[in-house]
Amino acid sequence: MKTLSIRNLHASIGEKPILRGLNLDIPQGEVHAIMGKNGSGKSTLAKVMAGHPDYTVTEGDVLLNGQSILGMEPDVRARLGLFLAFQYPMEIPGVTIANFIRAAVQARLPEGEELEATEYYAKLYAKMDELSIPRAFTSRSVNEGFSGGEKKRCEILQMAMLQPSYAVLDETDSGLDIDALKVVSSGVNALRGPEVGMLVITHYQRLLDYIVPDKVHVMGEGEIVLSGDKDLALKLEAEGYDWVTAKK
Amino acid sequence: MNTETKPDIDIDRSVGDFRYDVDYAFDAGVGLTEKTIDYICDVKGDPDWVRKFRKDGYKKFLEKPMPTHWASKDLENIVFENIRYYLSQGQAPKRSWDEVPEDVKRTFERLGIPEQERKFLAGVEAQFDSEAAYSNIKEAVGKQGVIFVGSTEGLQKHPEIFKKWFGKVIPSGDNKFSALNSAVFSGGSFIYIPPGVKVSHPLQAYFRINAQNFGQFERTLIIADEGAEVTYMEGCTAPKFETATLHSAVVELVALKGAKIQYITVQNWSANVFNLVTKRGLAHEDAEIKWIDCNIGSRLTMKYPGVVMKGRRARGEVISIALAGDGQHQDTGAKMVHAADETTSNIISKSISLGTGRSTYRGMVHIPKHLKKCKNNTECDALLINANSRTDTYPAITVRGQGHSVQHEASVSQINAEQIFYMQQRGLSEAAAMSLAVNGFVNDLVQQFPMEYSVELKRLIDLEMEGSVG
Ligand SMILES: Nc1ncnc2c1ncn2[C@@H]1O[C@H](COP(=O)(O)OP(=O)(O)OP(=O)(O)O)[C@@H](O)[C@H]1O
Ligand SMILES: [Mg+2]
Numbered sequence: 001m002k003t004l005s006i007r008n009l010h011a012s013i014g015e016k017p018i019l020r021g022l023n024l025d026i027p028q029g030e031v032h033a034i035m036g037k038n039g040s041g042k043s044t045l046a047k048v049m050a051g052h053p054d055y056t057v058t059e060g061d062v063l064l065n066g067q068s069i070l071g072m073e074p075d076v077r078a079r080l081g082l083f084l085a086f087q088y089p090m091e092i093p094g095v096t097i098a099n100f101i102r103a104a105v106q107a108r109l110p111e112g113e114e115l116e117a118t119e120y121y122a123k124l125y126a127k128m129d130e131l132s133i134p135r136a137f138t139s140r141s142v143n144e145g146f147s148g149g150e151k152k153r154c155e156i157l158q159m160a161m162l163q164p165s166y167a168v169l170d171e172t173d174s175g176l177d178i179d180a181l182k183v184v185s186s187g188v189n190a191l192r193g194p195e196v197g198m199l200v201i202t203h204y205q206r207l208l209d210y211i212v213p214d215k216v217h218v219m220g221e222g223e224i225v226l227s228g229d230k231d232l233a234l235k236l237e238a239e240g241y242d243w244v245t246a247k248k
Numbered sequence: 249m250n251t252e253t254k255p256d257i258d259i260d261r262s263v264g265d266f267r268y269d270v271d272y273a274f275d276a277g278v279g280l281t282e283k284t285i286d287y288i289c290d291v292k293g294d295p296d297w298v299r300k301f302r303k304d305g306y307k308k309f310l311e312k313p314m315p316t317h318w319a320s321k322d323l324e325n326i327v328f329e330n331i332r333y334y335l336s337q338g339q340a341p342k343r344s345w346d347e348v349p350e351d352v353k354r355t356f357e358r359l360g361i362p363e364q365e366r367k368f369l370a371g372v373e374a375q376f377d378s379e380a381a382y383s384n385i386k387e388a389v390g391k392q393g394v395i396f397v398g399s400t401e402g403l404q405k406h407p408e409i410f411k412k413w414f415g416k417v418i419p420s421g422d423n424k425f426s427a428l429n430s431a432v433f434s435g436g437s438f439i440y441i442p443p444g445v446k447v448s449h450p451l452q453a454y455f456r457i458n459a460q461n462f463g464q465f466e467r468t469l470i471i472a473d474e475g476a477e478v479t480y481m482e483g484c485t486a487p488k489f490e491t492a493t494l495h496s497a498v499v500e501l502v503a504l505k506g507a508k509i510q511y512i513t514v515q516n517w518s519a520n521v522f523n524l525v526t527k528r529g530l531a532h533e534d535a536e537i538k539w540i541d542c543n544i545g546s547r548l549t550m551k552y553p554g555v556v557m558k559g560r561r562a563r564g565e566v567i568s569i570a571l572a573g574d575g576q577h578q579d580t581g582a583k584m585v586h587a588a589d590e591t592t593s594n595i596i597s598k599s600i601s602l603g604t605g606r607s608t609y610r611g612m613v614h615i616p617k618h619l620k621k622c623k624n625n626t627e628c629d630a631l632l633i634n635a636n637s638r639t640d641t642y643p644a645i646t647v648r649g650q651g652h653s654v655q656h657e658a659s660v661s662q663i664n665a666e667q668i669f670y671m672q673q674r675g676l677s678e679a680a681a682m683s684l685a686v687n688g689f690v691n692d693l694v695q696q697f698p699m700e701y702s703v704e705l706k707r708l709i710d711l712e713m714e715g716s717v718g
Binding site: 050051052053054073074075078079083084086089090091092093094095099100101103104107108141158162 | 664665666667669670671672673674675676677678680681684685687688689690691692
């Protein structure tokens with residue numbers, strides 16, 4: 001089965017180890033959630049998988065459908081099908097959303113093939129409608145002056161347009177109002193399918209009512225300390241994290 | 249050089265970096281003396297007043313020191329004795345591309361000039377080294393009384409208007425390089441737009457340096473009579489030579505009452521060209537002069553387009569984009585001289601420095617004491633790509649008197665590694681991400697270029713970025 005596998009992953013920033021032997025398998029077709037205290041290393045895991053240059057992997061591997069991606073540039077990993085919805089999306093002044101996504105879609109086409117503009121816009125507008133993003137956003141600069149919720153919605157729009165085979169959503173629910181949460185969740189659910197594996201990082205069980213996970217993992221100090229089904233999220237919400245660490 | 253390989257060359261990548269051999273009928277030789285000037289006058293059949301003007305310019309050129317007390321020391325590396333000051337195949341520019349000699353024509357074809365002319369231009373002049381090889385305007389435009397010819401033809405056939413303004417906006421002695429240009433000028437455009445005529449499509453000149461060790465000294469004079477409007481665009485390229493090449497133009501604009509002149513430059517000089525250009529416009533009452541200036545390439549560019557707002561409510565504007573690649577220095581800016589009440593000037597400058605590239609902004613805004621209700625807005629933003637890239641800003645704003653409004657904003661930013669990572673995560677290569685960020689930085693200014701040029705500009709930026717990463 002096609003899987004995103006994280007094997008005994010150790011990663012540091014400078015001299016400081018953050019991931020300490022993390023193991024996780026996300027098969028296509030499944031949605032996994034990761035919860036865990038602030039600073040436990042959730043975003044670090046997402047960024048290390050995506051190839052952020054600040055982190056050094058000291059041990060272990062990340063395999064995308066059996067192929068190690070650790071030596072690859074971030075853009076190569078992305079074109080292989082890995083998508084990361086950022087916890088803090090970056091602003092890119094002067095680059096419109098329409099042009100940015102277009103460049104990203106174009107980058108996935110074979111050399112010499114030009115993206116068909118009318119088809120592209122038709123798809124873009126359809127996805128924007130699904131996510132209730134007003135048309136005017138196409139000509140706004142990427143994330144510049146966006147509210148927190150608008151940024152998250154725009155991340156999901158990019159995901160919908162790029163149709164990754166593995167998506168990591170880092171706290172995409174943070175900063176969303178109730179209506180936006182529903183819209184974003186339905187956007188995510190629309191992408192769910194046998195060809196897609198997802199890792200959803202969140203602090204709130206509420207999100208998992210909308211995006212129902214196949215598995216829930218708890219992260220503590222750079223490793224997965226507990227895994228279970230969706231009920232684990234309810235228990236965490238009710239009881240906090242201390243019992244997990246105590247148990248360990 | 250094998251000249252039969254045209255289809256094999258990838259024109260998109262090489263831009264202007266190619267060269268075909270050409271036989272020159274007229275060659276003033278190497279170095280500059282009074283004899284060189286006489287040679288040029290004789291070849292061109294200059295009237296006596298022009299010969300005198302040239303000799304006077306030469307004298308001033310010798311007297312003036314190099315401005316290295318404030319400008320780059322790199323100027324000292326120009327060896328005037330090694331430069332060829334005049335090279336041409338002959339005099340009269342052709343009115344039809346069919347008559348242009350084959351060896352010159354193929355250069356312009358490769359640069360796409362005849363094609364652009366058909367598509368969207370009202371007239372074209374194509375200069376090859378010292379002289380225009382081709383010059384023509386659309387019949388309909390000519391019928392409106394618009395004159396668009398080379399400087400030599402301008403001074404010979406239209407002396408009454410030419411003499412009235414030539415050297416008046418920029419006196420020979422303005423600086424060492426305007427003096428040099430006055431001594432040896434050749435080529436460039438003379439344009440006159442009659443009162444009330446609005447030329448709807450741009451007029452374009454293309455300046456091509458083809459010879460090594462060559463100095464190109466074109467001289468352009470544009471006069472828009474009362475209420476007239478015109479847009480002029482110039483493009484420039486040269487192949488890459490081992491030795492330094494000099495381009496030193498003088499451009500004078502005169503906008504009479506209520507006239508509008510827009511002057512657009514997209515230069516893409518190769519990395520060993522010294523580009524030292526003096527550009528200034530004189531705006532009369534209610535007139536508007538706008539310089540849109542894009543400087544890519546060259547070894548050292550020094551260029552500060554200016555507007556003297558001499559009539560009431562005149563407006564001056566400079567929009568400039570400079571990209572200093574590795575080892576290059578773009579020393580650019582603007583000069584705004586307010587010389588009447590209620591005059592308005594606007595300067596927006598954006599520069600990008602790559603690798604060891606350096607960009608310098610120098611802005612001069614002058615509003616004297618006796619004037620009322622003048623306005624200036626200056627914005628200059630610099631973007632640094634690498635840790636060793638450099639930018640400097642030298643604004644000189646003198647505002648005397650009361651009731652003026654002056655605004656000045658400057659910023660320096662760096663492309664942030666997190667932005668690049670974000671874009672790479674979406675599948676863009678590092679170079680593509682850099683290009684996109686740089687294009688984003690200048691996007692609002694690029695919008696002001698005509699469509700055909702903004703596409704070209706984007707392509708040039710992409711090419712520069714491609715070479716600078718990885
Ligand atoms: N550049 C850095 N320099 C030093 N420490 C860092 C750096 N980046 C992250 N860390 C540390 O790594 C640890 C893990 O951070 P990470 O952002 O992965 O946590 P998280 O689980 O995503 O937290 P949150 O729930 O608050 O988003 C934290 O202690 C953080 O301070
Ligand atoms: Mg985090």
